[in-house]
Amino acid sequence: MPETLYIDGRWVSAAAGGTREIRCPADGSLVAVVDEADETDTVRAIAAARAAFDRGEWAGTPMPERGALLLRVAAALRERKEEFAEAESRDTGKRIVESRIDMDDIAACFEYYGRLAGNDAGRIVDAGSADVLSRVVYEPVGVCALITPWNYPLLQAAWKIAPALAAGNSIVLKPAELTPHTAILMMRVLEDAGLPRGVANLVLGAGAAAGGPLSTHEDVDMVSFTGGLVTGRVIAANAAATVKKVALELGGKNPNVIFADADFDAAVDNALNAAFVHSGQVCSAGARLIVEASIAERFVDELVRRAEGIRLGGPFDDAAETGPLISAEHRDKVTAYVDKGVAEGARVRCGGRWGEGELADGYYYLPTVLDQVSRGMSVVRDEAFGPVVTVETFETEDEAVETANDTIYGLAGAVWSQDAGRVQRVAGRLRHGTIWINDYHPYLPQAEWGGFKQSGFGRELGPTGLAEYQEAKHIYQNLRPAVTGWFEKR
Numbered sequence: 001m002p003e004t005l006y007i008d009g010r011w012v013s014a015a016a017g018g019t020r021e022i023r024c025p026a027d028g029s030l031v032a033v034v035d036e037a038d039e040t041d042t043v044r045a046i047a048a049a050r051a052a053f054d055r056g057e058w059a060g061t062p063m064p065e066r067g068a069l070l071l072r073v074a075a076a077l078r079e080r081k082e083e084f085a086e087a088e089s090r091d092t093g094k095r096i097v098e099s100r101i102d103m104d105d106i107a108a109c110f111e112y113y114g115r116l117a118g119n120d121a122g123r124i125v126d127a128g129s130a131d132v133l134s135r136v137v138y139e140p141v142g143v144c145a146l147i148t149p150w151n152y153p154l155l156q157a158a159w160k161i162a163p164a165l166a167a168g169n170s171i172v173l174k175p176a177e178l179t180p181h182t183a184i185l186m187m188r189v190l191e192d193a194g195l196p197r198g199v200a201n202l203v204l205g206a207g208a209a210a211g212g213p214l215s216t217h218e219d220v221d222m223v224s225f226t227g228g229l230v231t232g233r234v235i236a237a238n239a240a241a242t243v244k245k246v247a248l249e250l251g252g253k254n255p256n257v258i259f260a261d262a263d264f265d266a267a268v269d270n271a272l273n274a275a276f277v278h279s280g281q282v283c284s285a286g287a288r289l290i291v292e293a294s295i296a297e298r299f300v301d302e303l304v305r306r307a308e309g310i311r312l313g314g315p316f317d318d319a320a321e322t323g324p325l326i327s328a329e330h331r332d333k334v335t336a337y338v339d340k341g342v343a344e345g346a347r348v349r350c351g352g353r354w355g356e357g358e359l360a361d362g363y364y365y366l367p368t369v370l371d372q373v374s375r376g377m378s379v380v381r382d383e384a385f386g387p388v389v390t391v392e393t394f395e396t397e398d399e400a401v402e403t404a405n406d407t408i409y410g411l412a413g414a415v416w417s418q419d420a421g422r423v424q425r426v427a428g429r430l431r432h433g434t435i436w437i438n439d440y441h442p443y444l445p446q447a448e449w450g451g452f453k454q455s456g457f458g459r460e461l462g463p464t465g466l467a468e469y470q471e472a473k474h475i476y477q478n479l480r481p482a483v484t485g486w487f488e489k490r
Contacts, residue, residue, distance in 0.1 A: 001188070002019060002032075002033055002034050002035050002184075003035070004034040004035045004180065004184055004204060005035050005037055005041055005202060005203055005204060006184075006191075006200070006201055006202035007041070007045045007048050007201050007202075008044075008045075008048035008051075008052075008198045008201065008300050009144060009191070009195060009196075009197030009198055013035055014035040014036055014037050014038065014039050014041055014205075015038070015040045016038050016040065018036035018037070018038060018205070019033050019034065019035060019036055020033070020034055020035075020036040020177060020204070020205070021033055022034060022091060022178065022179075022180065022181070024090050024091070024093055024314075024315070025092070025093035025323075025324045025325065025326050025327060025362060025363045026093040026313075026314035026315055026323060026362045026414055027314060027361045027362050028361055029309075031090045031091060031181070032181065033068045034181075034184075035203055035204055035295075036177070036204065036205045036206070036209075036210075037203040037204055037205040037209070037210040038054040038205065038209045038210060039209060039210070039212055039213055040052065041172070041203050041205075041210065042172070042203045042210050042211070042212070042213045042214060043161065043213050045172045045201040045202070045203050046143065046172055046213060046214070046219050047219070048198040048201050048203075048219060049097060049143045049170035049171060049172050049198060049199070049201050049218040049219075050143050051198055052141055052170045052196065052197065052198030052199045053140070053142055053169065053170040053199075053231065055198075056198045056306075057199075058165075058168055058170065058195070058196050058199045058233070059139075059140050059168040059169070059170075060168075061168070062118070063117045063118040063166070063168070064117060064118035064391055066117050066118075066165065066166055066168060067113070067114045067115065067117030067118050067166060067205055067490055068114065069114075069165070069193050069194060069195060069278070070110045070111070070113055070114030070117065070162055070165065071110070071114035071115070072191050072193040072194070072298040073110045073114075073162075074107045074108075074110035074111040074114060074420065075107075075190050076189045076192065076193065077103060077107040077110065077189065078103075078104075078107050080185070080189070081100060081103045081104070081107075081397075082100075083099045083185070083213070084099075084103050084106075084154065084182055084185055084270070085099035085103050085179060085479055086099070087135075087181040087182050087185060088102065088153060088154060088182045088381065089181040089315035089316070089371070090105075090181070090315065091150075091153065091162075091178065091180070091181050091182070091378060092137075092150065092151070092153065092179055092315075092323075092326065092327075092364065093314065093315055093323045093325075093326070093363075094278060094315055094323055094325040094365060095313075095315055095317075095320055095321075095322070095323055096316055098277075098278060099315070102152060102154065102155050103154075106154055106155055106158040108445050109155075109158045109162050109445045109457055109461070110158060110162045112162075112445040112446055112461075113162040113163050113165075113166040113445075113466065114166070116166065116463065116466060117166040117466075119435060120138065120226075121137075121138050122136050122138060123134055123135065124463075125298075125474070127476070128447060130173075130211070130479075131478065131479045131480040132476065132477065132478060133476075133477040133478060133479055134170065134474070134475070134476045134477070135403070135474075135475050136392050136472055136473065136474050136475075137472075137473050137474055137475060138167075138467070138470040138471070138472055138473070139168045139470060139471050140168035140169040140223045140224075140469065140470060140471070141167070141169055141170070141222045141245055141469055141471055142169060142170070142221030142222070143169070143170050143171075143172070143219055143220050143221050143469065144160075144164045144170070144171050144172070144220075144221065144222045144223070144380055144469060145171075145172050145174070145214035145215065145220045145222070145223040146161065146164065146172065146173045146174070146224050147174050147211055147214060147223065147224070147225040147226070147227065147400065148160065148173070148174070148175050148176065148180040148183075148226055148227075148234070149176050149226050149227045149283075149331045150175075150176035150178045150186070150326050150451070151278065151281040151282060151326070151385075152282075152481065153175055153176065153179040153180075153183065154182035154183065154184050154186060155310070156226045157173060157175060157182075157183055157186065158186075158458055159226075159449070159460040159461060159465065160171065160185070160224050160226075160460070161190075161200070163246045163460075163465045163466045163468065163469050164191075164224075164469045165195070165199070165200070166466055166469075167469040167470045169222075169417065169464060169469055170198065170199045170201075171199070171200050171201065172201045172202075172204050173186075173187075173200070173203075173221070173311075174202075174204070174205070174207075174210055174211050174214060174242075175202075175204065175212075177205055177206045177207075178326060178327060179326075180204045183202055183204075184202065184217050185330070187200060187202045192325070201304060206278055206480040207231065209465075211306070215234075215235045215238035215239045215242065215244070216238045216239075216242070217242075218242050219401075220242075220244060221244060221245060221467050222244055222245035222246070222469070223235060223239050223244055223245075223246055223247075224246075224247040224458070224468070225246075225247070225248050225249070226248075226249040226250075226283075227249075227250065228250065228251055229250045229251050229409075229446065229454055231445065232248045232250040232456060236248060246457075246458070247456075247457070247458030247459075247460075247468050248349050248456035248458060249283070249449075249451065249455070249456045249458070250283075250385065250409075250411075250413070250451065250454060250455050250456040251283060251383040251385070251409055251454075251455065251459060252283050252284055252285070252287075252409045252410075252411030252455050253287060253288060253381070253382070253383055253407045253408075253409045253410055254274075254284055254285060254286050254287060254288065254409070254411055254412045254414075255286070255288045255290050255403070255404035255405075255407075255413045255414070255430070256271055256274050256275075256286035256288065256289050256290065256413065256414045256440065257290045257394075257400050257404050257413070257414065257415045257426065258271070258289065258291045258295070258299060258416045259290060259292050259376065259400070259415070259416060259417035259419070259422065260292040260294045260418050261314070261417055261418045261419060262416035262418065262438070263416070263418065263438070264295070264299070264302075266416075266438070267299070267416045268299065268302050268303055268306065269306075270414075270416075270440045271286065271303055271389070271440075272303065272306055272310070273440055273441060274286025274287075274389075274414065274440040275287060275289070275387065275388075275389035276307065276322055276367045276387050277322065277326065277441065278312060278322065278323070279322050279323055279325055279364075279365065279367075279385045279386060279387045280385065280387040280388060280389075281325065281326065281385055281386065282441075283385075283411060284412040284434065285385075286359075286389070286414060286439065286440055287383070287388065287389055287390065287426040288380065288389070288390055288404075288407075289303070289389050289392070290391065290392045290394060290400060290403050291391060291392070291394075291395070292393070292394060292395070292400070292403055293393040293394065293395055296391070296393045300369065300371060300391050303369060303389075304349045304350045304369050307350050307351065307368075307369055308350045308351075308367075310322060312324075312355055312359055312364050312365050312366070313359075314362065314416070322367070322387070323361040323364075324355075324359075324363045324364045324365075325363045325365055325386060325456055326363070327363055328363050330385075331354065331362070331363045331364075331386075333363070333372065333385075333386075334365050334384060334385070334386035334387075334388065335354070335382075337370060337378070337379065337384050337386070337388065338352050338370070338379070338384075339380065340362060340378050340379070341370055341373070341377060341378060341379030341390075342370075342488075343415050344377045344379070345372060345373075345374070345377070346370040346371070346372055346373045346379055346390070346426075347370065347371050347372040347373055347419070348369075348370060348392075349369040349370065350366070350367065350368065350369050351365070351366035351367050351368030351369065351387065351388075352366070352368050352379065353365075353366055363366065365386055365387055365418070366387070366407075367387045368386075368387055368388045368389070369389055369391065370388065370389070370390045370391065371390070371391040373390045373391065373392060374392075375392075375403070375406055379388075381407070381408075382394070383409070384455065386431070386465070397422065397425070397426065400426065401426055401429045401430065404430055404432075405429075405430060405431050405439065407453075408453055408454045409451065409453060409454055409455045410431045410432045410433060410451050410452030410453040410454070410455045411432060411433055411434070411450075411451040411452075411455035411456075412432050412433060412436070412451075413430050413432040413434075413435055413436070414435065414436040414437070414439065414440045415427060415430070415435065415436075415437055415438075416437075416438055417438075423437045423438070424437075431452050431453065432451070432452060433449065433450045433451045433452055433455065433459075434449060443461070444461070444462050445462075446462055447461060447462050448460070448461055448462035448463075448464045448465060449461045449462075449465075459462040
């Protein structure tokens with residue numbers, strides 16, 4: 001048996017003996033066989049996390065000491081960067097250069113929360129009386145269930161693990177079933193760093209079986225989920241029964257607004273990055289290109305020309321610029337998405353087909369540009385989560401903003417113009433959680449990340465990302481207790 005579940009400080013096999021083959025989506029090669037947990041295993045992990053939290057060893061550790069452990073984790077990640085990057089690339093098919101960048105970002109996340117921990121000891125509240133001491137302190141939520149996606153397996157996990165542990169919580173991590181290996185490595189790093197037994201637990205497996213108890217079990221105090229809208233709605237509904245704290249980072253249908261006075265070459269180049277990095281499997285991908293009509297034809301022609309030249313390949317192909325989709329099932333979903341758009345009237349300017357030849361063994365879908373789209377079309381409304389970008393046009397600033405905001409989502413967006421006043425006006429009017437001006441995709445661990453509307457609620461990263469995993473407690477002390485006389489003494 002693989003023994004790839006980490007429960008109560010021990011590596012164990014799934015109780016029912018379930019296993020899963022992990023295969024590289026670039027060529028279908030076998031990566032490894034791991035355990036496939038079911039509800040029994042997850043309940044065991046929850047019990048371990050509950051017991052660890054109630055013992056108080058980690059929650060009672062001074063916050064600066066918890067921060068020091070996170071700094072040791074950051075150092076270990078930097079030392080083992082290549083090992084982690086290779087594991088992530090084999091699971092996801094992502095180019096190794098991208099995985100290396102991810103590992104740098106992950107280490108930076110742990111370092112940020114390691115340094116932030118202990119910097120806030122609460123606050124004194126002026127009660128208006130010298131006889132009262134009133135203060136607000138911040139305490140851990142308790143047992144936190146962390147459910148993470150397959151596109152950025154360890155990055156999305158780190159955004160949750162680091163603040164949750166900094167705050168003093170115990171955790172149960174369930175990564176996507178297709179991409180488990182960096183989560184396994186992370187548990188080993190936490191163990192080596194000295195995290196007490198039971199504070200961090202890992203279950204692997206499909207959401208319906210392994211993930212179910214994480215949003216329903218009464219011993220889970222909070223569930224943090226990154227993933228699709230449909231699953232997010234289910235988790236929120238499940239959590240409501242026991243009134244858990246919930247944080248959701250869901251999908252996006254992100255607008256990339258290009259005004260005619262934008263730096264043309266930079267805007268085209270970044271439109272490619274926005275749409276096609278990691279084959280569009282990015283929640284913040286710029287999948288809606290909204291271009292001022294006067295330059296639209298020229299802009300799209302150049303975008304198509306550049307997109308047709310993008311080199312696809314496996315994770316260790318030095319010439320590759322982007323990689324495969326995560327699975328055959330997901331490729332089928334992207335294919336159906338494009339086909340439906342075409343049936344509704346969209347035009348395929350490039351792409352719209354699978355990889356061939358040396359790419360035939362992997363789950364490749366060519367970078368795809370769709371124009372002649374209009375509001376209400378499924379390709380404009382729904383998230384593709386693949387290498388597909390749609391093109392819309394506008395005449396005025398108001399129309400650009402209205403078009404960009406015409407979505408149920410609100411995760412991220414961008415605006416391109418050399419008019420400093422215009423970009424600030426548009427950024428202020430866009431209803432999205434992150435706005436890039438003359439750029440696309442960068443983020444900072446010290447700046448909050450999250451969405452408006454049906455892109456979810458709660459924030460990751462920044463000081464607010466730590467606060468998500470804390471409860472505020474008001475402690476009011478009367479320094480001169482006395483009889484109130486409210487009720488007559490009889």
